[in-house]
Amino acid sequence: MTAAARVFFLGGLTSYRALFNWLRPAYYFPTMLAGPLFQILFFAYLGRSVGAESDAFYVVGNAVQISAMAGVFGMAITIGGERWTQTLGPLLATPASRIAIFLGRAVPNLAQGLLVSTFGFTMSWLLVDFDPPRSSIPGLAVIVLVTTTSCTAFGMVIGALGLRLRDSFMIANPAYFLMLLLCGVNVDVEVLPEWLESISRVLPLTHGIEAAREVVSGAPLSSVVGLVRTELVIAVVYAAAAFFLLRYFEEESRRKATLDRM
């Protein structure tokens, strides 16, 4: 195994296990499965109470958005946690490929996001009025994969900002909650004021959720290729921005000796 591959696989796996304090179920289940499931149920019932949209509207929006729990929080904690445990300095002092280091830490979070999203869809099918046509499931899976990727890329940007800020939660928390409002998760983006809608169009999730809703309502995947492509472009742009910011903040923190400042 080459050095970069070792850093990618072993570094990513070790970091992921550390994320849940060595994967204790007592941390994992409440945070990654129970909390997101109740989020879906809460908004589905809120929608029912005022007769706004169908359960499927809220299920699709929230089941896709909860992948951000891993993508956004996971990446923010992964990088912030290195600083907290004072391993960030030694990690960045190594000559290892930065792409291998950070991509290795992103991939488990991406897989985690997919798992959380799948769990959300499955439980919603069991608990509320959500019964998508079986033929829509492969298309839905593709869309969720792309959307989770863009969420994780966005999370990498937040993680990168964590190199500069003392507390990356200060961005991760607002980002997660603003997604509930701005990305069409619970509110159709077209009813938002124009300037908010413009912001939502450059955020991850928005296009993916729109595509997922169409596919769940019976449209073929080919009819939402444009939306999926836009989501993918957003993922690439955020990933590129994250690598630029990571390198920039790393160099700046070396110059100013601020890497371990908490």
Added chain:
Amino acid sequence: MRNALRIFGAGWWMNMKQLTQSPLFVFTSLIEPLIMATIAFYTAKAGGKPEALFYLAIGAGVMGIWSSTLFGSGGVISWQRWEGTLELLVASPPPLIVIVVPLTIATSSIGIYSLTATLLWGRFLFGIPFDLAHPWLFAVGLPIAVVAMGLLGLLIASTFVLYREANALSNMLEFPIALVTGLLFATSLLPGWTRPIGWLLAPTWAARVIRESALGGNPLFEIAMCVILSGVYLVLASHFLRVLEVRARAKATLALA
């Protein structure tokens, strides 16, 4: 008694100052409820029910009080543990309950910011009228509701003495409790078996106290329920803290983080 009151005052004020210095806590108390309120307002508009806006504004505000209570109470033991002060507090002469009560009441008191911010947000951005039907009952009921939620936070915090996973559990409880207590919608929508769970939780009655005193109605029964539940939470938390403190001392796990 005088000492207990002095500890209460000092602990409450100290924790209020500490929490308001935390940008993350301020976000949880101020910004998050505004986001939830905005979602609720747009949802009500989409459903063609603008008359529900004031109802939702109050619900989102109470949800803000609950979020800050949960976040603060979930963290209160963990933060002391991380700072290395938990052992000192446990070793000090006053009973642990006397020390922890003001800390958790402080977290719910900060939630009053949430309610105020949410109602102002609704008033100025969405034109939701803010007319109190019973201002005096509102003035009496609000602090009682806040104390009841703070004491539920105390009960939650008391069970966290032994557990490192306290924060993870408290993160999970935000939406389930908002769901079963009907903070943003009537609990009659939920399956029947969930309703008794809601009756045992202070946010159910706290939201009703504030809603009925604001929208009209007689909240005296709800105020009484808040007082009764506060007493029950206090007795249970006191018992749990005593038992768990002895167990944590015996196992030498108090400081393990």
